[in-house]
Amino acid sequence: MIKRSFIGLLKPRLEYGSVADTPSLKQIPTPKEITLLSNCPFDKKNLLFKKKATVKTGQKLLLYKEKDEYVVSSVTGQVSSISSYTGDFGRTFTAITIEVADDEETDDEFKDISKDASLETIKNFLAFAPGNPPVKLFSDKDKSINTIVVCCADSDLLITTNRYIVKSDIDAIKNGLSILKAASRVNDIIMVASQNQMHELSTTGEKVKQVNDTYPSALPHLIMKDILGKVVPAGKNPEDIGVCFISAEAVASIGNAFNSGQLPVAKTFTLVNKDGSKSLVSARIGTPASDIFTALNITLNENDRIIFGGPMTGSSVYSEDHPVQPDTDAIIVQDRDDIPVISDYPCTNCGECIRICPANIQINLLVRFLETGQYQEAADQYDLYSCIECGLCSYVCVSGMPIFQYIRSAKYELDRANTAEATNG
């Protein structure tokens, strides 16, 4: 954890790590059981397959009738349960648990189709690939994508996943880029990279732009503002103004899939141990975190914390069995003694958050409205929707207020109220 420096007049420098200090990739053996999470809420009636169904590695599993949501099995085995899973902010998922069989068989449905590298194929087979390629965006009629930004730098601290992919698998990225370009017919491709990646990426022949080495420069909204020179309107996403963000890993997944004719099923991610030591790990999508901890000799105690994602924007999970998902870029284990205390102290108007906020939000005023649940006022007058969700306000808060959480729950509550209004007429 990076602490405030003695000279508090300076802004804290939160630098993205470099890939140089991380050791080589560790392979996690295939676990006995995996769990795949699909964004679709559980709907028992319309399920397209039942318990006990056998699946092969790389097999695409369509979940429900009349919906195109699917997962890709990362192992060979038998479906042992299909259930509902509730994540942060009440989001529901369908969880499919697969018991792994002894012999591995690879599904070959994709092999035949992979000769045709069309947008349709990418959409139909690669949504669940490591790195979570945002395949739906390209066929979304409401959004005309004219620019693709490939993030070769990782957006949150400690994570070196994308940097590692760039270093180790540049050919797959090149291949993926050419496929993506041809299929999407988007010619404006911008690679966003940190300084020491510039050389490697110049071989791709694409436009490479350098991103600052300090957090939060590599967050999409700031890349838009500082590198592309387009400011995303408050409450909108980059794709709303025609820019699609895709991670280097996702591009590499596309490249590898079409190159080998097999859907990639192993996710690479950064694992940060309690002492801050980093390892790069590759595991099948759906591997429970506990299997990874066992393989790496990490023991967890009562009141420790497991974080999926980075220290600023990730989410903590309540179970050791939480599975690795296609977008899991990091798993961080935090010792209970290192967990900062959140307090119920009020804002003292010290102004630390104002100085650090990259979006120029009047957080000292905003937070007073959020604390009392006046979300609409917060949105109308105090720029709630300008927040780009970097978490720095909570990081520097002298009172230890959970400001970022207030902001997220305010957005969630407003969203819920608006949806209810729309459905009730």
Place this chain on the structure above:
Amino acid sequence: MADNNKFIVSHAPFWHDGSRISTRNYNIALAALPAILLGIIYYGMPAVGVVSLSISSAIIWEFVFCRVTKHSVTIGDGSAAIIGMIFGMLLPATAPWWLVILGTFVAVIIGKQIYGGIGANPFNPVVVAIAILMISWRDIFDFNEALINYDFDFAMVYPLAALKHFGVSAVDSFSMGDLLMGKQSGGIGSTFGLGLIAGGIYLIVRGIIRWEIALSFLAGIFITALIFNLSDPAHYAGPVVHLFAGYTLIGAFFLATEDSSSPVNFIPMLIYGASAGLLTVLIRNIGVYVDGVIFAILIMNLVNPLLDKIKPKAIGKVA
């Protein structure tokens, strides 16, 4: 391997820079120490008594209030201690005990707690208390009269009072070095200019007070005093006297910079500081009060919410 471990689940971010309200307040206390120490060296045990009583009674008032209102006791955050400490620094060493206790009552209860406690006070609690006491018991704050029994090797005169009553010639004897070294009459912790400046610089470097406010306040005083001085040197003293006498320095580094009653945006901070400086000199030069720092800061506290409306545009904001 225990399978039923319970983990801490909370919202991002999972890091914190480790800053705390108590650390901030204890650093402010540390920064105020040199000025208090010189006051104690000059005025002896009465000064120790006033400062100690002030700190302890402020803490006790906060404790009593928390108990009466059944809130969790907040004396550990150091906020009450700081209020007591700075209040003590502004008093003459001869202040009677009842005045100290009454003053901390006004500061902690009326200045801070009835508004909702830390962070909710619209005025600097210490300034509110001093203002009320100054109006109510003017004689006690007449430093010349209050400190009449002290005999030092320097002119035991309160420069601003001398300036007001006897004109510019009365303050000619004060050299800048004397003023900086506390060789003037005044509050216990408000005369040692060098100590206050050192404390202020420490707080600025640590990022605990906002330099924009402190510097613009001093600049406001300097420029306004200079304009007065240039227009009529026989009537109005030069900027040096205004900068280093009275409550100017303690005001710049410890009073005007109080978090919750001062603005946080860059331009508002400059306006706030400079206007407080301007008002200070106006009150000193053409008002009835000897020192204007307290009332100037109080008035600027009042307009602070309005000033903070001048804010940078949030990104992505339409219109």
